Amino acid sequence: MDKLSGSKEHNRALNIDGLVNARDLGGLRRKNGTVTPHGVFYRSENIDLVRPFGWSQLKDSGVKTVIDLRQPEERDRDAQERPDWLHIVNFDLDGVENETFWGPYLAEGLESTSMYYLDHLQRMPERAAAVLDEIAQAPDSGVLFHCKSGRDRTGLIALLLLAAIDTEPEAIVDDYLETVRLGDVRGKRLGRVNPEPGLEKLLQKHGTTTENAFRDALAGLAFSEFLKNSKLSNTSIKSLKTWRGSAS
DSSP states (O other), X not given: OOOOSGGGSSOOXXXXXXXXXXXXXXXXXXXXXXXXXXXXXXXXXXXXXXOHHHHHHHHHHTEEEEEEOSOHHHHTTOOOOOOTTSEEEEOOSSOTTOHHHHHHHHHHTGGGSGGGHHHHHHHOHHHHHHHHHHHHTSOSSEEEEEOSSSSSHHHHXXXXXXXXXXXXXXXXXXXXXXXXXXXXXXXXXXXSOOSHHHHHHHHHHTTOOHHHHHHHHHHHOOHHHHHHHHTOOHHHHHHHHTTTTTOO
16 A cells, blocks of 8 residues: 655644544645645544543634534444534434445445445435535634544545545545554554454455555546535535635
8 A cells, every 4th residue: 555645744633632533634735736724624533532631622723613424323322522612513424324325335344445435426415515515614613524433434525625625636545545544543542453454355355455445436536526416505615615715
């Protein structure tokens, strides 16, 4: 697996006590020669893992809105109250009730990979579009979005946000792979083994790899077509393409 240099240009890690997979989407190369703005969008694993001091760190980072992409039953297992200064938006990105869609992926164990991305965007575009709309219209502040481990649901939204601002493909790939590279520390934080070797073996059985599956999703993403079919307002689309007015 290639270790690209995109995320090494800036220290993008978001230092929040209890989180190991939190980072700023700023500082990645764009096609126009600039970099994605810092302090606008952040990605992470489940914020229920934040330790007490971490909430102050999160507040100091400028994050005031959190988009939780998990299913309701996942959120029901959370143990912590969220601080009252956080604006929380809960939205089930999966749409797991769509058994026709998810059945084959669940049967093959591919629900925790990027193999489903393009199919999800084509068959349930309204779900990702609704998340993007919430992000575009969130109160002025930094916006953090997360799922359970910050890998694939979070990775799909990160992919769309980075595509919206014309981020270089290699930088988008590297942002996804950063979570993969953090597999050991993610597993340790949850008291589990690193899930990445098992997922890699699974994808190899399907004729691809973790990296190549994501590259295929990126290459196949017709972002302009997705926006056209998304029913997002012109205001929301402008907000996404300028990262809430922070870039041209």
